[in-house]
Amino acid sequence: MSNKSFKLENINDIKRVFDSIDTFIFDCDGVIWRANNLIKGVKEALTLMKKNNKRTIFVTNNSTKTREEYFKKFSSFDLPIDINDIFSSAYSTAYYLRNVLDFPKDKRVYVLGTQGLIKEIEDVGVNAFGYEDNITEPFASEEDIFNEVKPDDSVGAVVVGFDMKVNYKKYSKAYTYITSNPDCHFLVTNSDITYPVQNFVLPEAGSVVAPLIAAVKNKEPVFLGKPTANMINCISQKFNLDLKRACMVGDRLDTDMVFGKNNNITTLLVLTGVTSEEALLNQDKIIPDYYIEGLNSFNQIQ
Amino acid sequence: MSNKSFKLENINDIKRVFDSIDTFIFDCDGVIWRANNLIKGVKEALTLMKKNNKRTIFVTNNSTKTREEYFKKFSSFDLPIDINDIFSSAYSTAYYLRNVLDFPKDKRVYVLGTQGLIKEIEDVGVNAFGYEDNITEPFASEEDIFNEVKPDDSVGAVVVGFDMKVNYKKYSKAYTYITSNPDCHFLVTNSDITYPVQNFVLPEAGSVVAPLIAAVKNKEPVFLGKPTANMINCISQKFNLDLKRACMVGDRLDTDMVFGKNNNITTLLVLTGVTSEEALLNQDKIIPDYYIEGLNSFNQIQ
Numbered sequence A, B: 001m002s003n004k005s006f007k008l009e010n011i012n013d014i015k016r017v018f019d020s021i022d023t024f025i026f027d028c029d030g031v032i033w034r035a036n037n038l039i040k041g042v043k044e045a046l047t048l049m050k051k052n053n054k055r056t057i058f059v060t061n062n063s064t065k066t067r068e069e070y071f072k073k074f075s076s077f078d079l080p081i082d083i084n085d086i087f088s089s090a091y092s093t094a095y096y097l098r099n100v101l102d103f104p105k106d107k108r109v110y111v112l113g114t115q116g117l118i119k120e121i122e123d124v125g126v127n128a129f130g131y132e133d134n135i136t137e138p139f140a141s142e143e144d145i146f147n148e149v150k151p152d153d154s155v156g157a158v159v160v161g162f163d164m165k166v167n168y169k170k171y172s173k174a175y176t177y178i179t180s181n182p183d184c185h186f187l188v189t190n191s192d193i194t195y196p197v198q199n200f201v202l203p204e205a206g207s208v209v210a211p212l213i214a215a216v217k218n219k220e221p222v223f224l225g226k227p228t229a230n231m232i233n234c235i236s237q238k239f240n241l242d243l244k245r246a247c248m249v250g251d252r253l254d255t256d257m258v259f260g261k262n263n264n265i266t267t268l269l270v271l272t273g274v275t276s277e278e279a280l281l282n283q284d285k286i287i288p289d290y291y292i293e294g295l296n297s298f299n300q301i302q
Helices: A009-018 A041-049 A067-077 A088-098 A115-123 A142-146 A168-180 A210-217 A229-239 A254-260 A275-282 A295-300 B011-020 B040-053 B067-076 B090-099 B115-121 B140-149 B168-180 B211-215 B229-239 B254-262 B277-281 B296-298
Strands: A023-027 A056-059 A087-088 A108-112 A127-131 A153-161 A184-188 A196-198 A200-203 A246-250 A266-270 A290-292 B022-026 B054-060 B085-087 B108-110 B125-127 B157-161 B184-186 B194-197 B199-203 B247-250 B264-268 B289-292
Touching: A009 A266, A009 A295, A023 A254, A023 B184, A041 A056, A041 A295, A041 B194, A056 A067, A056 A229, A087 A229, A088 A153, A088 A184, A088 A229, A108 A115, A108 A254, A115 A127, A115 A153, A127 B157, A142 B199, A153 A229, A168 A210, A200 B054, A200 B211, A210 B199, A210 B211, A229 A254, A246 A254, A246 B108, A254 A266, A254 B168, A290 A295, A290 B054, B011 B296, B022 B067, B022 B254, B040 B296, B054 B067, B054 B211, B054 B229, B067 B085, B085 B090, B085 B229, B090 B157, B090 B184, B090 B229, B108 B115, B108 B168, B115 B125, B140 B168, B157 B168, B168 B211, B184 B289, B194 B264, B254 B264, B289 B296
Parallel strands: A023 A056, A023 A246, A056 A087, A108 A127, A108 A153, A153 A184, A246 A266, A266 A290, B022 B054, B022 B247, B054 B085, B108 B125, B108 B157, B157 B184, B247 B264, B264 B289
Antiparallel strands: A196 A200, B194 B199
């Protein structure tokens, strides 16, 4: 492995790499759009890829929205993509339950997360519940807990995602289900600790699940989003991919590029997001295979 | 240090240890009472200690009640104690804010915890707030966060205790106060991960605070309850104790006895709680200086 990332700038190099890849896996923010603005040349680059029979897949660790809701954003930019090309950590979790765990029809999943996450899980034919615990009245006494929180063998998995409506009722139920039933799976959509939003940083799913990780002593959680192998395995299995001919495209070294490198797929950093060329070259911890100004650079090929 | 705990059973040994101690620090459950039943001989033993000018101090990691509420339980058993002899992790936290940090009059403490914890803090003359965030309507959107969660330099400390009414509003506010103000203290009443209640085990303060510990990268929390030195320092400072002549009395090896040993005070295990003589002798990790059937054994002295 080289200790320097190779810059794709002349058309021969760009074409050579383009030809060596069948599947491009994209992070969205900083690659496709920045907040609500489409990045220059993206529509043309995606169209070029489609014309050349490349598969394009879009991954996000946001577990709160359904793929349908995400698809609306792509549609608003008139991008040539299919809803099945979208892989969120919520869908990845649903896919894992259905196809990897072969989740039993007579069991239920307790979801500490949004309605979007529950919908993704139900859409693959798995029974999910938990939204009713977005209570408007928090527990007032231990009696309330005893009345409502009970072991339940019908709960075969607890799934935790980002949740602005998290409360102690959810924590105590999730804790009780996980610890009282040795076969109960403990899944987390994604391990991100915080997320930036406008000028804020706020706790994300990796923080929301922390009380359960602290309290549950006999079981480790399974994470489904980037940068885990579970995410790439779900994608690979669903599309029957040859990962040797796949490329992870992203703007962040510590998430997207680590995701690609951990899973032994080609990595391409774009400079249209948070990482500058200077920042890339002034570190030697994470060396993407290639870097490029932006997706627009592919449009030289035609 | 001996690798075997010494059993106090004959009157000469009991009297020798009794005479070497000025201050007995008691854990309550398993020592004074079991749930709502007073343990045999406790009233007489405490009366004997008072008669011999021993100081008796009662410590609990429960942060949810005020000392006044705790005192009612002692009074119901007609025990000869003073409200100032009670040291809960809530009071310890209040004491630390007032006497160790010398918390400024013009600053406020954001409390993620119960009304009892807030009252203890206010009772030492420190401004506390947060109870109003026991909202009946959880956040519905990120807009709600932006409208309500803002950095606030008047917040000089965030205190986290056990809280059945925890929610994302509290987490996001606590996170924002701690991270936006470098001088903001980050205190936790006690580090207990779970607590047993009836036939249940549920997440305690150490779990409730876990999202903040995960998300806050630039600051470590300070814990105030057992088994920290902060708890013993607060007790020692308030009563001006000679710790060489103090003894921690408890029924648990991994909390009470560790608390005493970590802080270099004499340790005495009673067999009226969770630890049996067999369990004590069949391990060699935590060796209390002494062990005794129960407080009733002291009544041989007269």
